[in-house]
Amino acid sequence: MRSMLQRMLQHSASRIVSGHCLNGGVRFFCASLLLVASIVPGANAVELGEITRLYKGGAAELALQLLDDNQPDYSQKKQQWLRWERMRVRILEQRGQWQQLAQRVAGLPKDLPLDFKRWADTRRARALVMNDQPEQARQLLRDLLWGDEKASSAELAKWRQLVMQSYLREGRVEDAYVAMLRYHQDYGQGDSDAVQMRARILLASKHPAEARSLLESMTRDRVANLLWWLARLRSGDEPTAVLQEIRDNKPEETTSAQVRYLYYGVMAEAALSAQKPTFTVIALEHWYRLQPTAQGGAELFVIDPDTLWKNYLAFAMQVGNAEQLLIGNDNAWLRLAEQTDKRYPVRKRSLYALLSQRGYSAKVREEASLKLAGMFQEQENGMAVVEQLFLRSGRYRNAAQLPTGVAYLLVDAAVRDGDLSMASQLLSALPEPPDNTAKFPWQLRRVKVFILAGKITQAVELLHQLIQAAPTYSETQRDQLIQLLFDLQTVGENEAAYQLLAQVYRLVPDLQLRRELLFWMADSRNAQEKYAAAARLYLQSATLIDVNSMDPWAQTARYNAAEALARGGMLSDAAHIYVQLLNVTKKADRRAVLRRGLEKVRMRQAANEK
Numbered sequence: 128m129r130s131m132l133q134r135m136l137q138h139s140a141s142r143i144v145s146g147h148c149l150n151g152g153v154r155f156f157c158a159s160l161l162l163v164a165s166i167v168p169g170a171n172a173v174e175l176g177e178i179t180r181l182y183k184g185g186a187a188e189l190a191l192q193l194l195d196d197n198q199p200d201y202s203q204k205k206q207q208w209l210r211w212e213r214m215r216v217r218i219l220e221q222r223g224q225w226q227q228l229a230q231r232v233a234g235l236p237k238d239l240p241l242d243f244k245r246w247a248d249t250r251r252a253r254a255l256v257m258n259d260q261p262e263q264a265r266q267l268l269r270d271l272l273w274g275d276e277k278a279s280s281a282e283l284a285k286w287r288q289l290v291m292q293s294y295l296r297e298g299r300v301e302d303a304y305v306a307m308l309r310y311h312q313d314y315g316q317g318d319s320d321a322v323q324m325r326a327r328i329l330l331a332s333k334h335p336a337e338a339r340s341l342l343e344s345m346t347r348d349r350v351a352n353l354l355w356w357l358a359r360l361r362s363g364d365e366p367t368a369v370l371q372e373i374r375d376n377k378p379e380e381t382t383s384a385q386v387r388y389l390y391y392g393v394m395a396e397a398a399l400s401a402q403k404p405t406f407t408v409i410a411l412e413h414w415y416r417l418q419p420t421a422q423g424g425a426e427l428f429v430i431d432p433d434t435l436w437k438n439y440l441a442f443a444m445q446v447g448n449a450e451q452l453l454i455g456n457d458n459a460w461l462r463l464a465e466q467t468d469k470r471y472p473v474r475k476r477s478l479y480a481l482l483s484q485r486g487y488s489a490k491v492r493e494e495a496s497l498k499l500a501g502m503f504q505e506q507e508n509g510m511a512v513v514e515q516l517f518l519r520s521g522r523y524r525n526a527a528q529l530p531t532g533v534a535y536l537l538v539d540a541a542v543r544d545g546d547l548s549m550a551s552q553l554l555s556a557l558p559e560p561p562d563n564t565a566k567f568p569w570q571l572r573r574v575k576v577f578i579l580a581g582k583i584t585q586a587v588e589l590l591h592q593l594i595q596a597a598p599t600y601s602e603t604q605r606d607q608l609i610q611l612l613f614d615l616q617t618v619g620e621n622e623a624a625y626q627l628l629a630q631v632y633r634l635v636p637d638l639q640l641r642r643e644l645l646f647w648m649a650d651s652r653n654a655q656e657k658y659a660a661a662a663r664l665y666l667q668s669a670t671l672i673d674v675n676s677m678d679p680w681a682q683t684a685r686y687n688a689a690e691a692l693a694r695g696g697m698l699s700d701a702a703h704i705y706v707q708l709l710n711v712t713k714k715a716d717r718r719a720v721l722r723r724g725l726e727k728v729r730m731r732q733a734a735n736e737k
Contacts, residue, residue: 172180172408173197175211184216191218201236209243216250225258244280245275252289257422267294284314288324295331295426304332308628326354331426335361349382353389357427358398366400372405373397388414388421392428399434403587404441408473411435415515416508435512438481446474447481457482457491464495476502483530484522497532512538526556538576547580555585559702567600568594571607586615587623594627595636605631605640609647616651625651642656642671645682653687662688677711684723693728697737702728 154190173193182190194215199207201331212235219228232251239247248271255264264551269284271278278286287310293643294303307328316322322341329338339358345351360369373394378387394409411434418425452459464478479502482495503509514537523529529537534557535679541550554576560569570593577586600608609631615624649664665688669681677685685704692701705725712718 175214179214181405182214184719187218187222191215194218194561209240212247213243216247216327220250220254223257223420225254228254229258229260229263240654241275241277245271245278249282249285249289252286253292256289256293256296259296260565261297264293265290280314284310284317284321287313288321291324291328292423295328296423300328300332303328319345319351320631323348323351323354326351326358327427330361332355335359349378350389353386353589357393360393360400365399367403370394370397370401370403370406377522384417384420385422385424388417389424389427391417392424392430395430395434399438404438404445405473407438408435408442408477411438412473412476412512415512416506419508432515433522435516436480436484436520436522439477440484442474443477443481446478453489454485457486457488460486461491461495466496472502493532496530497536500533500536504536510537510544513540514539520648523619526553529553529556531557542576547576547669550576551580551582551585553581567604568607571611575614578611578618578620581618583615583618583620583623586611587620587627590627591630594630594634597631605635609644612647616647616654619654621651621654638672642668642680644686645671646680649684649687649691653691656694658691659697661695662691662695662700665691682708682711689724693731694723698728698732 152631173196178190178193178197181187181193198211198215201208216228216232219231229251232247234494235244235247248267252264252267252271255261255267266450268290271286275282287306291303291310294300294306295576308323310317312324317325322345326342327661328337329335329341331639335358339362342351342355342358346355353730356369356373360366373390378390380387391410391414395414396408398404398406398410400665404646411430414430415432415435421519446463447454447460450463452463460478460482464475464482467475467478469475476499479499483492483499484490496517500513503512506512507547513533515636517533517537518526526534534553538550538553541547541553554573560566569574570589574586574589574593577583590608590611597608609628612624612627612631615621615627628644628648628651632641632648635641645664645668649661649668652658652664653661664683669676669684669688673681685708689701689704689708691702692698695702702725705721705728709718709721709725712721
């Protein structure tokens with residue numbers, strides 16, 4: 128397996144071709160003839176205990192990287208490999224990387240020990256459920272239930288609980304209910320996990336009294352207690368009283384995200400039933416913030432983002448009525464929002480929400496929307512609430528209808544969270560930059576996101592437009608634009624990069640920049656294995672200003688030309704260039720590399736002559 132350092136060097140090589148690099152728009156010669164591989168020291172041994180400590184210390188991505196680089200070979204050290212693989216699966220599971228986990232387990236060796244295979248397949252089934260692939264999960268669970276004759280009773284029970292969970296996740300409540308009845312017939316009440324699963328199904332299938340009775344003796348368990356409150360609420364207890372109990376038992380911030388998510392869901396339902404818009408808003412803001420980290424439970428609640436909007440507006444109207452404000456008097460409402468003490472953020476957000484929907488002036492609606500969204504920016508997972516309000520509610524049919532400032536905040540959040548599909552979708556609907564934002568850097572940003580999201584056609588179309596104005600750009604702007612063409616090369620879009628670089632070449636008269644452009648065009652042809660075309664372009668780059676030039680740039684270009692010629696079978700030309708370079712190169716380390724290149728070419732020539 129390649130080491131992390133080797134992969135880093137390979138990645139760097141795609142941007143630092145034979146040692147030339149970008150600096151203020153000019154790639155220059157930086158010891159291009161040094162063989163990087165010759166200075167890579169042997170990697171230190173990595174132990175599984177170190178990886179475990181890294182993961183527990185919060186460096187999970189590094190831990191996974193080290194697992195990739197150092198896991199023993201399965202065919203040679205099977206027991207060690209199994210221990211490392213268990214750690215990998217646990218890390219993926221605890222990070223909620225369900226798709227990666229399911230794919231990893233599906234690709235494991237076929238001759239695994241049965242107990243490990245059973246353990247791994249169980250986790251794959253759960254990952255499929257959590258990744259909203261219930262059909263695939265049930266297919267795997269059927270294979271396990273019917274094909275594993277040596278499975279223990281506890282394992283069979285776990286698989287059947289996962290079947291029930293898959294039905295719940297899919298919204299097939301009646302199927303979950305039938306599966307629960309059969310489970311109860313075969314296993315009785317079961318362990319606490321089974322009881323909680325049964326209670327969830329009873330609640331989802333509108334049997335709250337039965338769920339309440341089932342959970343009555345388990346209220347010391349935090350999750351069971353929350354489900355019991357929900358069952359009480361749905362079986363007729365006075366909602367204001369239940370809400371008060373819930374508020375008196377707020378979980379600590381150190382409590383698991385899953386427990387807090389369930390807590391605020393129950394609180395939201397109690398507040399809705401009690402017609403308490405303030406507490407409904409408080410609960411739903413927390414609930415949506417926790418949703419990205421929760422691992423299930425949403426099926427228990429029938430709540431949509433419009434519920435949060437409605438309660439924002441209801442609370443704001445209460446505040447406005449107390450202040451005797453009239454809808455349409457935007458300045459008065461805006462002033463009230465601005466003057467609201469920071470100790471009352473829910474009140475402030477509710478006033479902004481009302482103005483964003485009912486403000487008389489379009490400018491006020493835009494401003495209020497941005498202020499509402501901006502208040503969530505500094506909160507952990509706060510943008511998840513903004514996404515629900517503006518992308519998941521029925522108030523905005525598509526991205527083009529979003530308030531412009533909010534849309535750009537969502538783009539930023541999507542890029543930061545790695546949701547490039549969402550970012551590119553939003554950017555496609557937003558061709559113009561926000562107010563007070565320079566257009567050129569904004570368009571560069573759009574291109575970058577399109578490239579990262581794999582929207583190459585959109586990226587190339589926009590780049591064509593930007594390149595038309597290349598002669599008017601400053602040196603810094605040209606460098607920034609050309610960097611995006613390097614990004615196209617990095618993702619393997621070498622033909623598009625070549626054509627765009629050629630377009631820039633035709634438009635700019637500066638000879639030094641043209642020299643560099645020829646080099647980068649050659650890089651694309653080289654990556655396409657068009658070695659003759661690459662060599663020609665490298666040599667044009669070397670000789671554009673002075674046919675006899677042997678400055679550092681020309682030496683780098685000539686060296687790359689020799690490499691391309693050798694790969695293309697033009698050995699005599701390659702040897703000639705190596706000799707030229709040896710005649711002007713003084714440093715011993717560079718001369719050693721050149722001599723080695725020349726030796727390889729001459730050995731191939733000799734072999735061809737035999």
